Amino acid sequence: MEEPPQTWFEACARTLTDPQNQRVWSIIVSLFGDLAQKPGDRLSGSALSRIIMPMGIKPEAIRVALHRLRKDGWIDSARTGRASAHYLTEFGRARSAEVTPRIYTRVPDTPADWHLLIAEDGSGQSALDEMLLTADYFSLARNAALGAGPAPEASEELMSFDVRARAVPDWVRARACPEDLAESCHSLLDALERAAALLPAEGGITPLQTATLRMLIVHRWRRVVLRMPDLPTAFFPPDWPGPDCRAAVFHLLDRLPRPALSDLDAD
Amino acid sequence: MEEPPQTWFEACARTLTDPQNQRVWSIIVSLFGDLAQKPGDRLSGSALSRIIMPMGIKPEAIRVALHRLRKDGWIDSARTGRASAHYLTEFGRARSAEVTPRIYTRVPDTPADWHLLIAEDGSGQSALDEMLLTADYFSLARNAALGAGPAPEASEELMSFDVRARAVPDWVRARACPEDLAESCHSLLDALERAAALLPAEGGITPLQTATLRMLIVHRWRRVVLRMPDLPTAFFPPDWPGPDCRAAVFHLLDRLPRPALSDLDAD
Known part of the structure; x- marks a missing residue:
């Protein structure tokens, strides 16, 4: 006590x-x-x-x-x-x-621009995991990560998009x-x-x-x-x-x- | 012969x-x-x-x-x-x-606007699979599909983004x-x-x-x-x-x- x-x-x-x-x-x-x-x-x-x-x-x-x-x-x-x-x-x-x-x-200064990185199913994962370690990313799924600002020129292995979120389902909110x-x-x-x-x-x-x-x-x-x-x-x-x-x-x-x-x- | x-x-x-x-x-x-x-x-x-x-x-x-x-x-x-x-x-x-x-x-009239749908790892897959069956989508990964035009209002289960492709790696080209x-x-x-x-x-x-x-x-x-x-x-x-x-x-x-x-x- x-x-x-x-x-x-x-x-x-x-x-x-x-x-x-x-x-x-x-x-x-x-x-x-x-x-x-x-x-x-x-x-x-x-x-x-x-x-x-x-x-x-x-x-x-x-x-x-x-x-x-x-x-x-x-x-x-x-x-x-x-x-x-x-x-x-x-x-x-x-x-x-x-x-x-x-x-x-x-x-907090929430950026207006975002980018999404997508790794190949399976073997491509490690390229994304590296990005997640070295920069601020929100991991949306095992193979997808959301980052602030425009997409980096970086990786040859990751698909990158400039994105704007449209619909955010509950499972994403629970992940955030x-x-x-x-x-x-x-x-x-x-x-x-x-x-x-x-x-x-x-x-x-x-x-x-x-x-x-x-x-x-x-x-x-x-x-x-x-x-x-x-x-x-x-x-x-x-x-x-x-x-x-x-x-x-x-x-x-x-x-x-x-x-x-x-x-x-x-x- | x-x-x-x-x-x-x-x-x-x-x-x-x-x-x-x-x-x-x-x-x-x-x-x-x-x-x-x-x-x-x-x-x-x-x-x-x-x-x-x-x-x-x-x-x-x-x-x-x-x-x-x-x-x-x-x-x-x-x-x-x-x-x-x-x-x-x-x-x-x-x-x-x-x-x-x-x-x-x-x-071919390639649309300027694209959207990306992302399903939750595991259980969320089926919501995406349904979209893939009923509309023209390019399956980028098991849980991610790219579609023409703006994101549909649709699903409560899918994360959706309006997107512009930045970098397209070889594995995506091989998939396309x-x-x-x-x-x-x-x-x-x-x-x-x-x-x-x-x-x-x-x-x-x-x-x-x-x-x-x-x-x-x-x-x-x-x-x-x-x-x-x-x-x-x-x-x-x-x-x-x-x-x-x-x-x-x-x-x-x-x-x-x-x-x-x-x-x-x-x-």
């Missing part, structure tokens, strides 16, 4: 914590992406711990995650006496920058928005609304509390938005919670302006 | 005869479609025999084929004393009229023009050129000879052209003989103007 939360902050943090398995290294990636993505941005070891620990994550788990992120080339650390500072490597910043537009856009994604989206929307009701006025929130709550929101939203295909509205079920969820994310982030890094070691 | 042909006409008829299995009822359908498709058009039994027999087909085979065509509702026959006359039924005329434009067009179709087309083109060289000037050909040769050309062309999809040029292999074959068909038919039905019983 969890103890009942004592403060608005504990209640808020608990509400916003992703009910799915939390991977600490992935949370740290979300945190750096949100607060310390620019060259020269650093987070002290103590600030990092104080931001993350309210999620119920132990210092040992943070150390292990940092070790893994260093090993994978995402993060580097510097030590001055007993104090440590962590920062994204160039590689880490590049990976972070890749997804930042999709995570932080308030009005699998049930578990819709559930994650609904549950995040619900958490955001409950957190918004708990949040005090701006003056009553410390920079560290702000950092923690932003990290929780961004991390959970990241796990939803990066799975949402940027498809025209017709591809989504009528009750699709995506746009409401996106609006609630930015409504709450706007009430939690990004703190200065220097303020995170001050209190 | 066949005997060597004695006359230009025998040589011409032999050259133009389809080397594939000849179904007599199908040849008779080609003949009526070419010469006697209008309401009221009739072919006497003796004209019919004299047109078809130069292909090496026996009177008994013609009788059997006529019996089958009557049974299937394509043809009706009237008898006056010992003479018989045959004509297309309303059903037969309708079926014949359906394919006449594709057989006789000199410049299977090897055996290309071979039939090459072999017909070759036969037409040899026949054109054998043909005397217009005055030297009787109405019955004209009817026989036209029937042979139309029958063989029908078997090729009805299998050729009306797709944009990009879908055909660069050495595709279709356009040359079509040109040769009409070049030869123009030298063999359709005889009046009344002239077929005259000589």
